Amino acid sequence: MISVTEYVRHDALSLAGLVRRGEVSASELLEAAIARAERINPSINAIVTPMYELARERAAGALSGPLAGVPFLLKDLEQHYAGVPTSSGCKALRAAAVPAPVHSEITRRWLAAGLVVFGRTNTPEFGGKAITEPDAWGAARNPWQLDRSAGGSSGGAAAVVAAGIVPVAGASDGGGSIRIPAASTGLFGLKPGRGRTPWGPEMGELMHGAALNHVLSRTVRDSAVMLDVSHGPERGSWSRLAPPERPYLDEVTRDPGRLRIALSTRSPFDSPVDPEAVRAVESAARLLSGLGHHVEQAEPKLDGDALARDFLSMWFAHAAAQVEQVRKLTGCDDNGFELDTLAMAAIGRGMSAPDYVASYVNWNGYGRRLAEFFDDYDLYMTPALAEPAPRIGEVQTPAWAAAFLRLGLKAGAFPLLKLVPALIEKLARENLRRVPFTQLANVTGVPAMSVPLHVCANGLPLGVQLMADHGGEGLLFSLAAQLEQAQPWLDRLPLL
Numbered sequence: 444m445i446s447v448t449e450y451v452r453h454d455a456l457s458l459a460g461l462v463r464r465g466e467v468s469a470s471e472l473l474e475a476a477i478a479r480a481e482r483i484n485p486s487i488n489a490i491v492t493p494m495y496e497l498a499r500e501r502a503a504g505a506l507s508g509p510l511a512g513v514p515f516l517l518k519d520l521e522q523h524y525a526g527v528p529t530s531s532g533c534k535a536l537r538a539a540a541v542p543a544p545v546h547s548e549i550t551r552r553w554l555a556a557g558l559v560v561f562g563r564t565n566t567p568e569f570g571g572k573a574i575t576e577p578d579a580w581g582a583a584r585n586p587w588q589l590d591r592s593a594g595g596s597s598g599g600a601a602a603v604v605a606a607g608i609v610p611v612a613g614a615s616d617g618g619g620s621i622r623i624p625a626a627s628t629g630l631f632g633l634k635p636g637r638g639r640t641p642w643g644p645e646m647g648e649l650m651h652g653a654a655l656n657h658v659l660s661r662t663v664r665d666s667a668v669m670l671d672v673s674h675g676p677e678r679g680s681w682s683r684l685a686p687p688e689r690p691y692l693d694e695v696t697r698d699p700g701r702l703r704i705a706l707s708t709r710s711p712f713d714s715p716v717d718p719e720a721v722r723a724v725e726s727a728a729r730l731l732s733g734l735g736h737h738v739e740q741a742e743p744k745l746d747g748d749a750l751a752r753d754f755l756s757m758w759f760a761h762a763a764a765q766v767e768q769v770r771k772l773t774g775c776d777d778n779g780f781e782l783d784t785l786a787m788a789a790i791g792r793g794m795s796a797p798d799y800v801a802s803y804v805n806w807n808g809y810g811r812r813l814a815e816f817f818d819d820y821d822l823y824m825t826p827a828l829a830e831p832a833p834r835i836g837e838v839q840t841p842a843w844a845a846a847f848l849r850l851g852l853k854a855g856a857f858p859l860l861k862l863v864p865a866l867i868e869k870l871a872r873e874n875l876r877r878v879p880f881t882q883l884a885n886v887t888g889v890p891a892m893s894v895p896l897h898v899c900a901n902g903l904p905l906g907v908q909l910m911a912d913h914g915g916e917g918l919l920f921s922l923a924a925q926l927e928q929a930q931p932w933l934d935r936l937p938l939l
Contacts, residue, residue, distance in 0.1 A: 469512030511557030535779025565599030594624030619881025626906025637888030711747025763791030
């Protein structure tokens with residue numbers, strides 16, 4: 444038998460080792476995870492769909508794989524589990540409770556690795572925000588300070604890992620949704636490069652490949668082994684990436700060599716950056732220099748405002764498509780969605796096809812300019828966030844703007860919205876002001892990570908982001924492991 448106190452001291456690979464050696468059973472690990480969840484989840488509101496009985500049946504059976512017996516939680520967005528509803532943080536989908544007909548491919552691969560899924564984690568509606576406060580489920584809270592956000596859109600996943608309920612949890616990232624919550628809660632979070640992990644069988648890719656499935660974890664090696672078990676093409680893949688030179692887990696013990704690292708603390712659209720975020724990067728630069736790397740100030744020649752507009756164009760169009768799909772599936776009206784989602788969808792519907800295509804074509808230019816930058820540097824370092832995690836409820840559409848949007852969304856008043864797209868874009872970019880650094884990696888398709896190297900004066904974690912060129916996941920894992928050894932963070936747990 445394993446105590447909850449002992450359980451939280453292990454990462455996923457360590458727990459799997461206990462099971463493999465017969466020191467503990469998968470069922471015992473599951474009960475420890477459930478006990479931890481039952482005690483802590485009421486405070487953090489991170490697990491929205493418990494799957495305890497399904498998990499108990501699985502844990503009692505024969506399991507194999509490198510992570511056999513390790514308790515695990517799926518994000519309540521696209522990571523479908525056959526027979527269990529996925530709400531995507533949406534009131535209409537929660538009410539409809541339509542069971543998923545099949546496992547998502549990413550879920551299938553995680554199960555093949557031996558993981559024991561016992562629930563689904565909180566996410567904003569359709570993953571559309573950098574906070575996790577959906578009307579459908581309520582706010583996911585940061586275990587470090589319960590009045591603070593856990594980030595988004597993988598906020599529930601971040602909260603359960605940071606709180607020690609599981610050592611690793613399913614997440615996804617379309618604009619920073621792994622790195623933002625990782626930076627907010629003191630975790631390691633890597634977004635793989637475009638096409639590295641699967642989205643099937645419902646789709647070949649999400650947001651033109653900008654969005655990726657992966658995980659949030661407390662250790663670098665857990666993230667590496669999780670990418671080992673999940674990467675690679677699936678049936679019908681639109682692209683087939685060259686496989687890594689060696690297992691990602693091997694990269695964790697590999698010396699990264701002396702790297703050329705560029706850094707910038709300037710927001711891409713010149714919005715304010717909190718001094719704590721600047722200190723986080725400067726401190727990381729000193730640590731990296733002490734490890735023998737060359738670090739200097741430099742940034743790619745990109746128009747940050749243009750990139751934000753072109754990113755948001757895809758985001759709004761994607762929101763419009765999701766709203767229409769849910770309407771068809773559930774028959775719901777506008778009451779099934781949040782106001783901000785309806786506003787984003789309205790902008791998406793108001794876009795012309797040529798404008799949409801033009802924004803997408805622009806993505807190529809950003810990728811080429813970033814590639815030119817990587818001719819001179821191995822990695823690009825920035826803050827992961829422009830400021831520490833906001834308070835719950837702080838990132839809300841102002842009351843006056845909400846009233847205006849409700850008026851504009853009334854039947855027959857849609858032309859009003861078409862007259863003021865600049866206003867709604869301004870409201871959306873107000874949210875990006877807090878998280879201006881992460882979208883570049885999604886638009887260009889390169890891998891990027893948030894590393895938990897800084898703690899603010901108020902006790903909140905604040906991560907540092909590093910980006911690599913295409914195919915650079917192994918290099919990121921190698922450097923992250925070096926940083927983890929130099930400045931360990933595994934034993935850093937919130938008091939709950």
